[in-house]
Amino acid sequence: MTINSSVPVPPDDASVPMALRITPDDEVRRVRLVQMKRLATAMLVVVAVVFVVARYYEAQFPSLGYLRAFAEAAMVGGIADWFAVTALFRHPLGIPIPHTAIVPSRKDRIGTALGNFVQRNFLTREVVTTKLAAMKLGERAAQWLARPENSRRIARAAAHGISGAVNVMRDEDVQELVDRGIVSRLRRMQAAPLAAKTFELLTADGRHQALLDDALRLAARFLDENEVAIRERIKQESPWWVPGAVENRLGDKIVSGVEATLVAVAADPAHPLRRRYDEAVEKFVANLRENPETIARAEQIKLDVLDHPGVAEFSREVWGDVKVRIANYAEKLASDAEAEPDQLEKWLSGLGHKVLEDAALAEKVNGWVVELVTYSVEQAREEVAKLIATTVGAWDANATSRKIELQIGRDLQFIRINGTIVGGLVGLLLYIAGGLL
Numbered sequence: 488m489t490i491n492s493s494v495p496v497p498p499d500d501a502s503v504p505m506a507l508r509i510t511p512d513d514e515v516r517r518v519r520l521v522q523m524k525r526l527a528t529a530m531l532v533v534v535a536v537v538f539v540v541a542r543y544y545e546a547q548f549p550s551l552g553y554l555r556a557f558a559e560a561a562m563v564g565g566i567a568d569w570f571a572v573t574a575l576f577r578h579p580l581g582i583p584i585p586h587t588a589i590v591p592s593r594k595d596r597i598g599t600a601l602g603n604f605v606q607r608n609f610l611t612r613e614v615v616t617t618k619l620a621a622m623k624l625g626e627r628a629a630q631w632l633a634r635p636e637n638s639r640r641i642a643r644a645a646a647h648g649i650s651g652a653v654n655v656m657r658d659e660d661v662q663e664l665v666d667r668g669i670v671s672r673l674r675r676m677q678a679a680p681l682a683a684k685t686f687e688l689l690t691a692d693g694r695h696q697a698l699l700d701d702a703l704r705l706a707a708r709f710l711d712e713n714e715v716a717i718r719e720r721i722k723q724e725s726p727w728w729v730p731g732a733v734e735n736r737l738g739d740k741i742v743s744g745v746e747a748t749l750v751a752v753a754a755d756p757a758h759p760l761r762r763r764y765d766e767a768v769e770k771f772v773a774n775l776r777e778n779p780e781t782i783a784r785a786e787q788i789k790l791d792v793l794d795h796p797g798v799a800e801f802s803r804e805v806w807g808d809v810k811v812r813i814a815n816y817a818e819k820l821a822s823d824a825e826a827e828p829d830q831l832e833k834w835l836s837g838l839g840h841k842v843l844e845d846a847a848l849a850e851k852v853n854g855w856v857v858e859l860v861t862y863s864v865e866q867a868r869e870e871v872a873k874l875i876a877t878t879v880g881a882w883d884a885n886a887t888s889r890k891i892e893l894q895i896g897r898d899l900q901f902i903r904i905n906g907t908i909v910g911g912l913v914g915l916l917l918y919i920a921g922g923l924l
Contacts, residue, residue, distance in 0.1 A: 516893045523900035530907050531569070534561040556918035557911040564910015568903045575899070576888045590891055591884035598879025602872035610868035615861050624860075625842065625852030633839030635832070642831040650813050678789040679782040683775035690768055696756070699764055703753045707746065714742055 538558035541551045573579045574587035590597065608614070631637050752758045774781040842849050879887070 513890075513893050516897065520893065520896045520900070523897045527565070527569070527900045527903035527907070530904060531562065531565040534558045534565065534907060534911065538562060553915060553918060557915040560914020560917070561907045561911030563914070565903060565907035567910075568906030572896075572899045572902055576892045576896070588888075590888040594882065594884050594887050595876075595880045599876040601879065602875035605875060606868050606872035610864050610871060612861055612865060615864050616857055619857045619860055620853070623853050625854075625856045626849050628856075629839040629842035629849065629852065631839070633836055633843060635836055638832045638835035638839070641835055645831070646813070646816055650816070650818075654810070654814065674790070674793060677782070677786065679775045679785040682785060683772050686768065686772045686775070690772070696761065696764075699761065700753060703749050707749045707753075710742065710745055710749070 535558070538555060538561075541555035541558055545551045545555055570579050574584070575589050576591070578584060578587045632641070748760075752760045755761070775785065842852055
C-alpha cells in the first residue's frame with residue numbers, strides 16, 4: 488500500500504488546459520494530502536502491529552482478546568476504506584480491478600452529469616430570478632452611472648469607439664450599405680400606401696384643419712405684405728384703354744374679396760371651402776389606396792427621386808458630416824481632460840440620478856435587467872451544459888483525476904481514519920457480544 492503523492496502537472500505546460508494546471512494553491516493542497524495519507528496509513532500500521540502483539544500474547548493474557556479484536560476489525564475497516572478511496576482515482580496497487588479508477592474511466596460521464604446538474608439546479612428561471620432580484624442590479628448600475636467620473640468614462644469610451652469605427656469604415660462601403668440596406672428597401676416598398684397612411688395620420692382628429700388655418704394665416708400675411716405688388720400687377724395686365732380709377736377699383740375689389748374670403752373661412756368651421764377641402768383630402772387618400780393610376784404615378788415619382796444623382800450625393804455628404812463631427816467630438820474629449828461635462832455625460836449622469844430618485848422607475852429597471860439576464864440564461868442553459876460536458880470530455884483522464892484528488896482527497900482521507908476507528912469499535916462490540924452469548 489504505497490503512498491501516491493500525485494505528482495502535479497507542470498504549470499507551464501501549454502498543452503494542459505488552464506483548468507487542469509497546478510497552481511500554488513494546488514501545491515499546498517498536495518502537501519496536505521500527502522500528510523493526511525501518511526497519517527491514515529500510519530494508523531493502519533499501528534493497529535496491524537497491535538494486532539500481531541495482542542494475538543501473540545493472547546494465550547498468556549486472555550484480556551488481550553479485546554485489544555486483538557479491536558485491532559483486527561480496525562485493520563479490516565482501514566484497508567476497506569483505503570481501497571474505496573483509492574479506487575476513485577486509480578487502480579489499487581496498480582491492479583486493474585473492475586470498477587476501480589472511477590474518475591479517469593468515467594470522466595466523460597461525470598462531465599455530462601455535471602453539466603446537467605448545473606443546468607437543472609443553477610440555470611433555472613426561479614434560481615436566476617430570485618438571485619438577480621435580490622442583487623438589484625438596475626439600482627447598482629444607476630448608482631455607478633450617477634457618478635460624474637463614471638458617466639464621463641462611458642461617454643469618452645463611446646466617443647472613441649464610434650470614432651475608431653467610423654474611421655475604419657470606407658466611404659464606399661458605407662455608400663454600398665446605404666444603397667443595399669435603405670435605398671433597395673425603399674424601392675421594394677410601395678409609396679402610395681405609405682403616403683396614404685401618412686395623410687390619414689395628418690388628418691386624424693381634424694389636424695389637417697389646423698394646417699388649413701396656418702395656410703390661411705400665411706395667405707393673409709402674404710396678401711397684406713404684397714398688396715402694392717398685386718395692384719401694380721393688375722395695372723400691367725390691364726388693357727391700355729382702362730382708366731386708372733377703374734384699375735384702382737378693381738384692385739380694391741380683388742384684395743378685399745380675397746381678405747374677406749380668408750377671414751370667413753378662418754372664422755367658420757363649417758364653411759363650404761373647408762368641406763370641399765375635406766372632400767379633396769379624402770378623395771386623394773382614397774386614390775392613393777385604390778386608384779391604379781395614382782398608385783403607379785406615386786411609384787414612378789419615388790423611383791425618379793431614388794434614381795436622381797442627388798440622393799447618392801446627399802447620403803455621401805451626410806456620412807462625411809457625421810464622420811467629421813464624431814472625430815471632432817472624440818478629439819475634444821481626449822485633448823481636454825478637465826472640460827466641463829458635455830451633453831452626453833450630463834444625460835448619462837442624469838439618467839442614473841433619475842432612476843435613483845424614482846422608486847417606481849428603479850423597480851422597472853431592476854425588472855428589465857432581471858428579465859433580460861433570465862431570458863439570456865434560459866436561451867444559453869443547454870449550451871452551458873454542453874460546454875461543461877465537452878470541456879471535461881476533452882481533458883486528459885489522469886490529469887483530471889489528479890486535479891479532483893487535490894481538491895477533495897484530503898477530506899477523503901478522513902474516511903480511512905474514521906473507518907479504522909469505527910471498524911475497531913465495531914469489532915470490539917462484536918467480540919464482547921460473542922463472549923456474552
